[in-house]
Amino acid sequence: MDHLLNDQHKLVQKTLRDFTANEVKPLAKAIDEGERFPRETVSKMAEMNLFGLPFDTAYGGAGGDTVSYAIAVLELSKACATTGVILSAHVSLCAAPIATWGNDAQKEAYLPGLLSGASLGAFGLTEPNAGTDAGAQKTVATEHDDHFVLNGNKIFITNAGEADLYIISALTNPDARHRGISLFIVEADTPGFSVGKKEMKLGIRGSSTRELILDNVTVPKANLLGKRDKGFAMIMEILSGGRIGIAAQAVGITEGAIEEALRYTSERKQFGKPIISFQNTQFMLAEMETKKEAAKQLLFKAARYKDQGRPYAKEAAMAKLYAGNTTTEVTQQAVQLFGGYGYTREYDVERMMRDAKITEIYEGTNEAQKMVIANMMMKEGAA
Amino acid sequence: MNIAVLVKQVPNTTEIKVDKETGALIRKGIPTIINPDDLSAVEVALKLKATHGGKVHVFTMGPKSAESMLRELYARGVDDATLLCDKAFAGSDTWSTSLVLSTALKRHRFDLVIAGRQAIDGDTAQVGPQVAEFLGIPHISYVDEIRGVDATHCFLRKKEEKQSMHLKCPFPLLITVLDGIAKPRYMNMTHIFNNASRDVEILDNDALAIEKADLGIKGSPTKVKKTYAKSITKKTTAESLAPEDAAERILAVLREKGGMPDAL
Structure with a gap:
């Protein structure tokens, strides 16, 4: 996947990995347990201009694109799906509609605040x-x-x-x-x-x-x-954009769970050897990784289509459908690989499994995605 | 205020391996990072710029691949970046490196030059002060706080082992900073998309015109006689004893080795 990223995307990925490791991951468990909104993280994200990432520089945007936005949501969600969705909802569901349909006065009044992260x-x-x-x-x-x-x-x-x-x-x-x-x-x-x-x-x-x-x-x-x-047509378009964000969140959770599972199965010993040496573990990990990668390809295909100005509603729906299914499945398998420990709150995979489910529900349920995909197929078939 | 910052690309020491035969660091395939102290130096410079205006110009001597590090600094908000890159520079010790860096710095006028205290691969802490000597300007090392600046002076705190000194020094000057002086910022999205792809100035020795005899391994007064990895030769023994007996035993061993006073 990384071979498709340009130098700027790679810098976004690199700095988001550092940020996630240093600022997001250490809070993930506590904000889940305390059901607490991570306001301090939002401020730090604003300092990096993350809230203006895929927007034109005219109103304070960073001048990035949908691919870089997907990278950002993905990387945050690897450690904390909560943090990922804060960015996704802000960018796709509020700032993007104003940037797309707002008149000059509306853009002037609201975009500088939204894109700088001063307002959420x-x-x-x-x-x-x-x-x-x-x-x-x-x-x-x-x-x-x-x-x-x-x-x-x-x-x-x-x-x-x-x-x-x-x-x-x-x-x-x-x-x-x-x-x-x-x-x-x-x-x-x-x-x-x-x-x-x-x-x-x-x-x-x-x-x-x-x-x-x-x-x-x-x-x-x-x-x-x-x-x-x-408004209805605008809503449909807003949700299509939002699905890229949620697909990115789902792929992020999946990737995070696989990283945890890989580390744990390498360290955990049963019958005198690391459980990763057993073929069952290897086959599970191989399937988890392959599905994650497939979901990631769908995600970045949709993001690239959006950046290229091509229709992307079907691609975004497919990405969200598959990434949502995959993260639900993969996080459950990750818990399975952890055995009893995975069922405890001591390990992150327990939270990841709970976090994963929402990606099959919001921004349109997965059933709604199928309606969108089938509708597009019928339209394409008729054309 | 115009500020120059000296930076170095170093191997990520958390992933470093040593060749057991030669005792040398295995650099091949090891990811590189910006030397942590230097990243703090860049942060200090960017903060000063935010308050007092001016520009931040980073300099590094290294291979062509160091360009990517300089782009990451563009992505943090640095204004200009210069890479000093020539085969003749390869193998330079701290003296030769300082000569190259100071020669490049002399092409500009800087009020303040900031370097990290030391690099995590060489740990010499010599380059900053030596650059100041070549430039003929004062230097203060181990700075852990910039207390303020006015039109002519910089007010600093220098940290030493058991004490701190508050100092006032006229511009121009060079300081080396401890990594705790400022938490480096992350790359900024706007800078990534608007600054990071800007060109890096690359200067070779044709531009700097330094005597070849002063460069590289041959020009370096430091001669490395031998590099070796520390090895532990003393044998350890393990004994299972009750806590009180264990304490007695440890005390006895320490006395035997001469590490404890008898009176204890």
Whole structure:
């Protein structure tokens, strides 16, 4: 895989490996156990300009690309999937939509803060009765003279409560369902906007996942992102970009688990020799590594397609589907290789196995990915 | 303030192996890193630049492959980088190396030259002070804090074994710094994509015009007589004893070897 990376990508990889080893890995266990958002890591990531990584330098971006962004999420997630998703949600779900569809005034107002990491971003889409069926959402935005008033509830929002800026989807034309959705830029301190229940989760427990409550939130018309009623297509594109981030997170968790398993099976002795000398261990490791590498190829293919300006929705969905399946499987095998020790919280593979599962669920469940992939196949077949 | 920093690419000693026959370091295939003290020197320079303006220019003498190290320093925010690279420089001891570095430094005007205390491969701590001597400027080694600078002077803390000294020194000067002086920053994403691919200035001896007789192994006054790996020749014995008996036994052995006073 590394042979496809240019010199700049390799520098990103190198420095992210150092950063992850020195700053991220030492905290991973504690933030999981304490269900604590790693604010100090976010500040350090901002110092490196990680939050502006794949954006143009015009508004303070680093001038990197999607490949380098995937490398960053992957490397962080090798040691801590929580840290990986903080970056992924910020970049793909909040900064990227503003960079893509924002007008000059919106870009000027919000991108410098987001790209420098001075403000953190999030995306409010999912609702209690609108998960995969995103068109069934109930949050409404009623139009007034120079503003909209938003009312509704969002759930399972990554970075909620920690973020300073949210992109919120709401119905501007409730009768039209998914043809009546618009996106709004909402500042966290807007009156009527608040965070609700914090979810207690199986994994990525340091990541802040909360409910958003919109109670008569006044949003100026200037904060309508893109065209009114055209939000659904934008949401689909946002999620496609987000899938590259989550695929990178999944490959990162997988790679981290394989590294742990390789080290442990080399050290652990049974029947007088390291368990890696047994063929069963070798065959398991070989399959884990091969699947990881396949997932990585899909991930970087999708990232490269995006960088080249080619359609990448199918590639991103395939990458996320396969990387999600793979990390769930590989982390379970890693625990198996650790035996009883792997089931204890003393070893990182226990956390990795819990963290892995979410990658099959968020940014569209793996079933939703199959819908996307099959839809694209049918379109390609018809063309 | 214009600052020069002297850096060295060294083998990563956590992965180093020694040739059992010759006692020499096996450098082939060993990953290289930026000498840790030098990375702290770069950090000090970048911090001074952030506060007082000016430029940071790094210099290294080494093979062509050291260019990648200099690019990593570009990625940390360094403004200029010069690689001193010539076959004639190969094998130079600290005196010859200092001559090469100081000759390159003389092409510019620097207020401050910063070097790491010492390199982890040679551990001599000589190059920094020798460069200062060649330049004819004062030097302060073992600096662990820059307390401030004004228009004409630098205020420093120099750490010694049992004491620290607060010093004031006029510019230009050279300091060598301890690695604890500043935690090196990580490479910055913006610099990676906008600075790291810039050209590195490469100077050979045609540019520096140093007498050949002063360069390389032949020009180096240091003659290495023998390199060897320390080996432990004394035999160890293991005995299983109860803690109190073990203490008595250890005391007896130490007395026998003359390492303990009788009165204890």
